Amino acid sequence: MSTVTATQTAQEVLKNLARKDTSAASDSKAADSRIQFLTLLTTQLQNQDPMNPMENAELTSQLAQLSTVEGIEKLNTVMGQLLDSQSSAEGLQAAALVGRGVLVEGKGLQLTDAGAVGGFEVDGPADSVVLSIKDASGLEVATVTVDDVDAGSQNYVWDGTTADGSRAADGTYTVSVKATLAGEDVVARPLEFGAVTSVIRGPNSTDLQVGSLGIFKVSEIKQIL
Numbered sequence: 001m002s003t004v005t006a007t008q009t010a011q012e013v014l015k016n017l018a019r020k021d022t023s024a025a026s027d028s029k030a031a032d033s034r035i036q037f038l039t040l041l042t043t044q045l046q047n048q049d050p051m052n053p054m055e056n057a058e059l060t061s062q063l064a065q066l067s068t069v070e071g072i073e074k075l076n077t078v079m080g081q082l083l084d085s086q087s088s089a090e091g092l093q094a095a096a097l098v099g100r101g102v103l104v105e106g107k108g109l110q111l112t113d114a115g116a117v118g119g120f121e122v123d124g125p126a127d128s129v130v131l132s133i134k135d136a137s138g139l140e141v142a143t144v145t146v147d148d149v150d151a152g153s154q155n156y157v158w159d160g161t162t163a164d165g166s167r168a169a170d171g172t173y174t175v176s177v178k179a180t181l182a183g184e185d186v187v188a189r190p191l192e193f194g195a196v197t198s199v200i201r202g203p204n205s206t207d208l209q210v211g212s213l214g215i216f217k218v219s220e221i222k223q224i225l
Contacts, residue, residue: 094206094218097196102208103153103223104216106192109133109173111160118175119155119191120146121222126179126186133158134174141168149179153191153222191222 103119110116120129131144141162146154160168179188194210207215 094199094208097208097221097224098199099196101193101195101225102210102221103155103191103193103225104210104213104220105189105222106213107174107176107190108192108213109158109175110193111158111168111170111173113170115160116158116173117155117193117225118158119153119193119223120175120177120179121153121189121191122149122151122179123187124151124181125149126181126188128181129154129177129179129188131156131190132176132178134176135168136172138174141173155191155193155223155225193225 101117105121109118118131120131122129126149127147129146129149131146132140133142133144134140142158143163144156144158146156160170162168175190177188177190179186192213194213196208197211198209200207200209200215205217207217208221209215
C-alpha cells in the first residue's frame, strides 16, 4: 500500500502557494495602467501654463482614451476565455469520434472479406458518378456507378466483385472518380475510409489521428460512418 509522507504533503502545499492567479494578475496590471495614466494626467495639469490651460475638450479626449484602452483590455480577456471554451468543447467532440469510421480525402480502398467501404465528394450535383477501382499494377479491376447525387460527400460499398464476375483478392486498391452532369464534367474527388484512433490537442486546433492514413483536422472529416 502506498503512503503519503509529510515531505510530499509539504511539497504539494508549496507548489500550490507558488501558483499565480492569472485573473488577479490581469486585474493588477489593468489597475497599474490606470494609476500610471492618472499620475501622468495629474502631473500634466499641475505643470500646465496658467496662461494657456488645458482645454476641456483635450482633457475629455484623454479620459476617453483611457476608457477605450480599458475596454479593449476587457474585450481581449473575454475573447481569450471564449476561445479557450471553444477549444475545450472541440476537444470533447473530437474525443467522441475515437473508434468511429470516417471518410477523408484519399484514393485508397481496402478490401477485406466483408467488402470495402469508400466514398467520393462532388462540388455540384451529378447525374452520373463512375468510380474506377484499380489494383497495385494500375489495372482496372472493377467499376462502381452511382446515379443522381447531390453536391457533397457520398459513401459506397464494393463487395469485391471484379468486371469478369470473379472475386478480387483482399488488399489495397486505388480509386479514381469521374462525375458528369448532362455530359459536362463535375469536379469530384475520391474519399478514403479509416478509423479514428486518437485525438491530438495542438496549440491552434484539435486534430485526429485516422489510423495509418495520418493526422487530419476536424474540418477535414468529410463523413462520419
